[in-house]
Amino acid sequence: MSTSTSPAPRVVAPAVATAPKRGKRKPAPLRLDGTITRSSALILSLAGFAAIGLIWTVFSATGILNDALLPTPFAVVGRLAEQVANGQIWGDIGVSFLRIIAAFLLAAVMAIPLGILMARIRFFEALLVPLSEFIRYMPVVAFVPLSIVWFGVDEAQKLFIIWMGTFFALVLMVVDDVRRVPRELVEIGRTFGMSDGRVLSRIVWRGAFPGIWDSLRLAMGWCWTWLLVSEVVAASSGLGYRINLAKRFLDTELIIGYIIVLGLLGLILDQALRFAGRKMFSYLGKGRS
DSSP, X not given: OOOOOOOOOOOOOOOOOOOOOOOOOOOGGGSTTOOOOHHHHHHHHHHHHHHHHHHHHHHHHTTSSOTTTSOOHHHHHHHHHXXXXXXXXXXXXXXXXXXXXXXXXXXXXXXXXXXXXXXHXXXXXXXXXXXXXXXXXXXXXGHHHHHHHHHTTSHHHHHHHHHHHHHHHHHHHHHHHHHXXXXXXXXXXXXXXXXXXXXXXXXIHHHHHHHHHHHHHHHHHHHHHHHHHHHHHSOSSSHHHHHHHHHHTTOHHHHHHHHHHHHHHHHHHHHHHHHHHHHHTGGGOTTOO
């Protein structure tokens, strides 16, 4: 009688999961949502400006572009120094700055309360949101001739153009900021017996204010754009007027110099508003820009 022996079962070693190889970890400033120190951010910012200056210098010094079209940075700086020495630039900056602040404050004072009402009260939403959206898409430049007819060439005309270009977009941004306040917070306020006025002032306003502040920063940038429109067309003073006057004499050094001044003034105001926002809303954490 023959006996058959079955082969012994083969023992298979369990597969060992190997962790995928990780590449070299990117530096924190290059990672998605990474961090960066203030000193590094400042150095990179200055490097960006320096790169633009270097490219400008190369293009103008090598004669790639005619000096009449693109003067050297040194020529522009020298022209601005002349304006500083004779005091003309300070008068132009003062006039333009006052126009910016006046129109900006007027737009903000009107847009913030209206935006809150339009976002939370259906009557005002139905009445004013479509109208604001309609006017927002109208080109502000088209109103320049009408503004001269309505207001002449006095300060009111320039304030109207800056206000027109800022108010309707700002009020709709305020509406969006207010709508982002969680409705649950409003319901909690009503549960505690708060009136509509107290809900708007104590809950909605406080919840929306950080977003509204960022919207105001953007609106300040628009004001500088519409300032030039108002001053180039009908003005006898201001930065835009000086640029338009320099155009008649092909004074590109002064034109580029004043454009740089406009950019610097806008940057300083924006950084001031950003710094104030960080201080006021420090409780929101470091993620706030």
